[in-house]
Amino acid sequence: MAEPSARVKSIFIYPVKSCKGISLSEALVTPTGFRWDRQWLVVNENGRMLTQRVQPKLALVEVELPKEAFSESWEPTSDSYMVLKAPGMDTLKVSLIKPRDVVEHVSMWYWNGSALDEGPNAAEWFSKFLGNPYRLVRFDQASQIRETDPSFANGYKTLFNDQFPYLVLSQDSLNALNKILKEPIPVNRFRPNILVEGCGPFSEDLWKEFKINKLTFNGVRLCSRCKVPRTDQETGIVGTEPTETLQRFRSDKVLLPHKKPQGQVYVGQHSVCKDCFTGDKGKIVKVGDPVYIVKQLSSTAEAAA
Structure with a gap:
């Protein structure tokens, strides 16, 4: 050869778009990219994506996932969380179990669809840190497709x-x-x-x-x-x-x-x-x-x- x-x-993966990345020794290839990459997005009141282009403070948000989350056969349990940290903020724990609530009319670039809502605690956390009303949503792979x-x-x-x-x-x-x-x-x-x-x-x-x-x-x-x-x-x-x-x-x-x-x-x-x-x-x-x-x-x- x-x-x-x-x-x-x-x-590197970036579980929450525009927040800090995670360095890995190995990563699982899936049909949408490395597992966990860009699975979450911060959106404004109208469901429009928020990135560092508009809010550079997103760069300061640290993201942690459980070590076992990077094993190929691992699936989250009720005790599995993504942990977010930022200067001056309490730690936010986001359950890795699929949320039930849905946010309609989420948009980024030319894509529009629905997403899963990570709830009021995550919304309050990002709103407080960034100074305007925001929500944290997760891509709903069961019902949505973003084609390249x-x-x-x-x-x-x-x-x-x-x-x-x-x-x-x-x-x-x-x-x-x-x-x-x-x-x-x-x-x-x-x-x-x-x-x-x-x-x-x-x-x-x-x-x-x-x-x-x-x-x-x-x-x-x-x-x-x-x-x-x-x-x-x-x-x-x-x-x-x-x-x-x-x-x-x-x-x-x-x-x-x-x-x-x-x-x-x-x-x-x-x-x-x-x-x-x-x-x-x-x-x-x-x-x-x-x-x-x-x-x-x-x-x-x-x-x-």
């Missing part, structure tokens, strides 16, 4: 992720960026699911098909970055970097010269897992797994964005 092009350095954009990945689905189930980023890309930033930034600014290393800066742009632990992934679209990477994930303070620097060498004008520029900057690649729908057990990605490139583009200019 050919030598691997990279290795998995870190794995068929122009890029037809037939796939996700939960409360922005667009696609996985975001892949290389440590080499982050290192290259940090060499030219006045103040280096940590990987949590970019919120990847799979951080790889050993492949060279921004080589993940070119990965059309790659394998991790015998699972086939497809790179489907370059990740255009919003203002979240400008938010210090430890303080919630929003600055101008790294976007200002990225405009110089990672903008659509530079990377995609044949397309009309929209003022976007790109870091990382959205991906889907081709093998996510099979019933086989053991679909797991682990830190240290080799990454094998099966197909790749010849230049970033060919990439979908």
Whole structure:
């Protein structure tokens, strides 16, 4: 077998969208992404999603799940909780048992549907911390489907992720960026699911098909970055970097010269897992797994964005 092009350095999930992530040694691949990833969402009074773009204080909310929740066959019991912590707030415990109440007209981007309501305690907690009325909802996988954009990945689905189930980023890309930033930034600014290393800066742009632990992934679209990477994930303070620097060498004008520029900057690649729908057990990605490139583009200019 050919030598691997990279290795998995870190794995992250973000159970509550826009809150702090959890670093894992291994993660279970499901039809909607890694298990527990973006299963919860904070919404306003109208059911519209809330993210760090509008409320950067979400970055300060720590999320904990029981260790056993990451075992493949584990199912929650009445004693199973997600624990949330934030500065100046009491600890919030959210039962992992499926709630019964439903919130209608939940919306994010172009998707509208219903979601499961995590109740008045969670609503009061987020409202107090953020200063406006909010609720915490859970994706209702029994009744709702969020399909990925068929122009890029037809037939796939996700939960409360922005667009696609996985975001892949290389440590080499982050290192290259940090060499030219006045103040280096940590990987949590970019919120990847799979951080790889050993492949060279921004080589993940070119990965059309790659394998991790015998699972086939497809790179489907370059990740255009919003203002979240400008938010210090430890303080919630929003600055101008790294976007200002990225405009110089990672903008659509530079990377995609044949397309009309929209003022976007790109870091990382959205991906889907081709093998996510099979019933086989053991679909797991682990830190240290080799990454094998099966197909790749010849230049970033060919990439979908």
